[in-house]
Amino acid sequence: MRCLAKLALGRRHHWLAWLCLAAVALPSPAATFGDGPGGATCIHFSSTGRLAWMQPGGDWVDASGKLHGDQAFAEATMASASSAQPVSWDVLPLMAEWTRGRVPNGTLLLRIAPGAPAGPVNFASREHADRSIAPLLTVKWDDGQVERLNAIADTFFACPTVKNLGSSTLLRVGADMTTLLEFPFKPRPGHTVSSLSLSLSPLKLYGRSPRVGIYGPQLPRSAGPAWTERGLSMAMEHDAGIAKHKDVLYAQNFDDDSWKSFITGPKIEASLRTLSEDKARLFVPLDRKALAVTIPKGGSIALNHNLRFAQWPGGEPDEAYFRYHLRLADNWNPVVDGGKLPGFAGTYGVAGWGMRRSDGTNGWSARGAFMRHDAQGEPDSPWRPIGTYAYTASNEGRSGLVWGWNLGPTGRLTRNRWYSIEQYLKLNTPGQTNGVYRAWVDGQLVFERTDLHWRDVTTLKIESVWLNVFHGGTAKTDRDLTLYMDNLVVARGYIGPGNFPR
Numbered sequence: 001m002r003c004l005a006k007l008a009l010g011r012r013h014h015w016l017a018w019l020c021l022a023a024v025a026l027p028s029p030a031a032t033f034g035d036g037p038g039g040a041t042c043i044h045f046s047s048t049g050r051l052a053w054m055q056p057g058g059d060w061v062d063a064s065g066k067l068h069g070d071q072a073f074a075e076a077t078m079a080s081a082s083s084a085q086p087v088s089w090d091v092l093p094l095m096a097e098w099t100r101g102r103v104p105n106g107t108l109l110l111r112i113a114p115g116a117p118a119g120p121v122n123f124a125s126r127e128h129a130d131r132s133i134a135p136l137l138t139v140k141w142d143d144g145q146v147e148r149l150n151a152i153a154d155t156f157f158a159c160p161t162v163k164n165l166g167s168s169t170l171l172r173v174g175a176d177m178t179t180l181l182e183f184p185f186k187p188r189p190g191h192t193v194s195s196l197s198l199s200l201s202p203l204k205l206y207g208r209s210p211r212v213g214i215y216g217p218q219l220p221r222s223a224g225p226a227w228t229e230r231g232l233s234m235a236m237e238h239d240a241g242i243a244k245h246k247d248v249l250y251a252q253n254f255d256d257d258s259w260k261s262f263i264t265g266p267k268i269e270a271s272l273r274t275l276s277e278d279k280a281r282l283f284v285p286l287d288r289k290a291l292a293v294t295i296p297k298g299g300s301i302a303l304n305h306n307l308r309f310a311q312w313p314g315g316e317p318d319e320a321y322f323r324y325h326l327r328l329a330d331n332w333n334p335v336v337d338g339g340k341l342p343g344f345a346g347t348y349g350v351a352g353w354g355m356r357r358s359d360g361t362n363g364w365s366a367r368g369a370f371m372r373h374d375a376q377g378e379p380d381s382p383w384r385p386i387g388t389y390a391y392t393a394s395n396e397g398r399s400g401l402v403w404g405w406n407l408g409p410t411g412r413l414t415r416n417r418w419y420s421i422e423q424y425l426k427l428n429t430p431g432q433t434n435g436v437y438r439a440w441v442d443g444q445l446v447f448e449r450t451d452l453h454w455r456d457v458t459t460l461k462i463e464s465v466w467l468n469v470f471h472g473g474t475a476k477t478d479r480d481l482t483l484y485m486d487n488l489v490v491a492r493g494y495i496g497p498g499n500f501p502r
Helices: 092-099 258-262 267-269
Strands: 006-007 015-016 043-046 074-079 087-090 107-112 121-124 136-141 146-150 154-157 169-174 175-184 190-199 204-207 211-217 248-252 271-273 290-295 301-308 321-329 340-347 366-369 383-390 402-403 418-426 435-441 443-450 464-471 481-491
Touching: 074 087, 092 190, 092 211, 107 169, 154 169, 169 175, 175 258, 258 301, 267 271, 267 290, 267 301, 290 301, 290 464, 321 340, 340 383, 340 418, 366 464, 402 443, 418 464, 464 481
Parallel strands: none
Antiparallel strands: 006 015, 074 211, 087 190, 107 175, 107 211, 121 169, 121 204, 136 146, 136 190, 154 175, 248 481, 271 290, 290 481, 301 464, 321 418, 321 481, 340 366, 340 464, 366 383, 383 402, 418 435, 435 443
């Protein structure tokens, strides 16, 4: 429910300002935009997760709802630079975007207003030695309570610089520089906000009287279909009978011994087991038994098996869907390196993996990927990002490319929770760059490309679903890393997250 009433905001206009926030979800347990080494940069809104902005320097919506628009939610003119005289913006209009979920809760983006002098302006950041001049969000509630919130993340982008600048003692806003702020704002059920203001302390002003505007940071979203339908698994509780569906080529729920074909050697056998409980790692089953996959300390491989399309009716296709449920165990802290997860492949034992470059005629692959957790830069982050590790014919180097799943809810996962992970791949027409790759988490689109160059010959097909769990590169893990897999399905059509009532 959202309650709106008019409240005067200055002499020039009125704004819809009273917002009833009783039904608004609480913010996520960590900052959406980190300002540590793995946080937001000119290119990525999460560099650890390889989660890219739509355009360098960040994305935003303006007060008219336009992506990358110029109408600020609030503006302030910088007449002088003095930390003793903070500059304030009335940002209550932006809160409506937090409420709608279009802008991450508590976040703001600052940029020079179009047509204004270019600046730049330096402001004190939350890392400044004088904490009294750090960024401040002041919230006044309808019952008279006042909250003064300090930023939980702040950084600025100075493109083309691509490193994270969040450790700086200043924030900069200028012609090619934007500042990103995040505050731990939480709604109070049954109460409304009567005023909301942002205060920053200017340290240095370049040029004459630039105007700095407030905009709403925007996470990338697909311009295509929402892809939120539940697919062919919708009517099948716990995937019961899914193997008999006309579009399903393979299904595995790990409840009998048929999964043991995944064992390809003694090391793999030691890394795999099925279970229905694992209290030490906070395991909760999705559907009876699951497959526990452990990369052992000092090792790199835990699973390496190919489900080959040539074994199934129709043979090797040009397009296919693959879904599995994934749960990262409580010990999933890959601090040394990232690695590989299940995905599609057409390597034919020739190229498209292991530094064997794809040239359009010899092979390709699109395995899943997990990212290294930055235990030093972001030790308290709950996020464990996943994405894609792809060898395409367009790769310039010998190695694969990592694509972070940057759309919608993104591929930033947390431990000790089940997720539905679905991937779709369609090979390109030789001579055209029209190959497709999509990924969904819990039925929501998190990645999409429709311009891919997988092959130059029709003899390259989708050879297999490559069930691979591998640490590195070449680096070995310094600890056991465990994940759980369940209810794996390969199909000709969209599968969806299924129906798993608790």
